[in-house]
Amino acid sequence: MKYFSLIVLFLTLIACQNKVDSGQKMKTINYIDRASGEARTEKVPSEGMLKWLYSSPSGKLALNVLFKRKFFSALGGWYMNTRISKNRIPEFIAEHNINLNEYQRDSVQDFSSFNDFFYRKLKPGARPIGEHLVSPADGKILVFSTIKDVRSFFVKGIEFTLTDFLRDKVLAEKYAGGAMAIIRLAPPDYHRYHFPASGIASESTKIKGHYFSVSPLALQKSLEIFCENKREYCTLATQEFGEIVIVDVGATMVGSILQTYQPGEVKKGDEKGYFAFGGSTLVLLFKQGKIQFDSDLIENTGKELETTIKMGEKIASPSNVL
Template identity: 70%
Template sequence: MKYISLALFLLAIISCQQEADPDNKMETIKYIERASGEIKTENVPSEGMLKWLYTSTTGKAALSLLFKRKIVSAVGGWYMNTGFSSRRIDEFVSEHQIDKKEFEIEDLSKFTSFNDFFYRKLKPNARKIGERLVSPADGKILVFQTLADVNRFFVKGTEFTLAEFLQNEKLASKYNNGAMAIIRLAPPDYHRYHFPASGVASESTKIKGHYYSVSPLALQKSLQIFCENKREHCTLATEDYGNIIIVDVGATMVGSIIQTYEAGANVEKGEEKGYFAFGGSTLVLLFEEGKIMFDTDLVENTKKGMETTISMGENIASMVKK
């Protein structure tokens, strides 16, 4: 109960703290819309709160003391499962211009809670599945042909290592020279995720961790957040792209990571793998060396320091022909 009381107290002072703190210097989030090539600015839910938590002295103290802990996300998840939270749905859809016509259930009044809406299903044909390796989710993507590119991109903070990220040195050693994709799901995005290729999926391995934000406003400070957050990973054995590691990373206010696939079974490209409950989340794909080549536009945009919008089922890479 003391954590809950402290959480309510901290939330009450956030708005005035954000304006008063001179250290609040985080940049806005800009990204490239893939279809048009336009550079846009992201509308970030709770942007002020994130800036306060990750840039100010008092915010960092609150983050370490409370906000990274499970209790805060658990309380938030509990509320998002209540009928009271459903009152936020209409405003949220309107504010973020979410296309209701894609929803399996278009009538927003049918959702029993905000979480019920948050991990909504889409109509069967709402996403076209590409002919090559595809994105497992809607969101914004960064791609790296080697792990060295990752550490050059995220120049701040402690060096990112796969062994620490996967908590398995033997498994990590198979991917140290391989490629990596980071797909970030913002709260307005569709939050079910799917398989990027056909194959056989292993059982998920769970790794305990904290609940830091995975927003770029937080990652600007350190990619090490990925190695500290709660996460799960499985290996997808494919014929064309080798063994792909799929890592589901939780974050602040993500109450649960739910797997809906059957471990050990054959899965089809585009088939649902699972979903995240409320909050921002991330998927990380790891590829063995020499197995895939990312699409040129995604590589170039990443080199510019820009994420690119992506839809589940959209092509992101090709197999390397031997």
């Protein structure tokens, strides 16, 4: 009876997203398409629900009482693993113009559930691996040459600190003054992630947390979400870029962060893991003076615009390479 009641509550709240007060306003989410250089507007999945959760008193109450909790995301993950969830796939593909020809399984009938589709694998060669440091995932990226730039970019809420984010003061001090990249994966994106460089990968360290959304509509409110959500990180010791910290951040409806790599030597482009259903984020941290981000990414971030990125695309060079 307990779980039946939770399911009823879950479905009722999902239905509420179509009854959001039209007077609630959150700014339009614009980004730059890297291939064309054009500015575009993002279509945010479940936008009505997110506006309700982060802009209204009743929504904020539901967010803190229910939506950020593990059982809610677990409930969503349970549904996304059922065969009935497979019925959502064709509409999702059409709505977001997903090209299944890029993937190892290129027919809807090949997937047993929506989650099975969600963390689908690419065909070999579908994402060429570029020079120097590459993006670990498909998504939209922001880059910051120093942590100070991160703090001035996200001005709302509690100040973002590496100590709070990593829950390790000694490790955080090593990256004080260093650079940071944030790669945000929206639900339509490819949800496996890879190593951005070759090197020696450590074991993954888990940090317990909640399950707030990492949608841009939620991040408008504060970057402190990253310091509250469930996350995992590993260090990657490289010759070109020094030691990199790779942080995998979960979110609402992300039932699992699953690591598929083995600690030890890895090559650039090797798969590191994947997220189950939901929007997610990867954060890369670099020690001071080790990397130089590509100029277009720096320019777009300076204009408060994310840039679309594909796994394997070059995003930075060593600081000694002009």
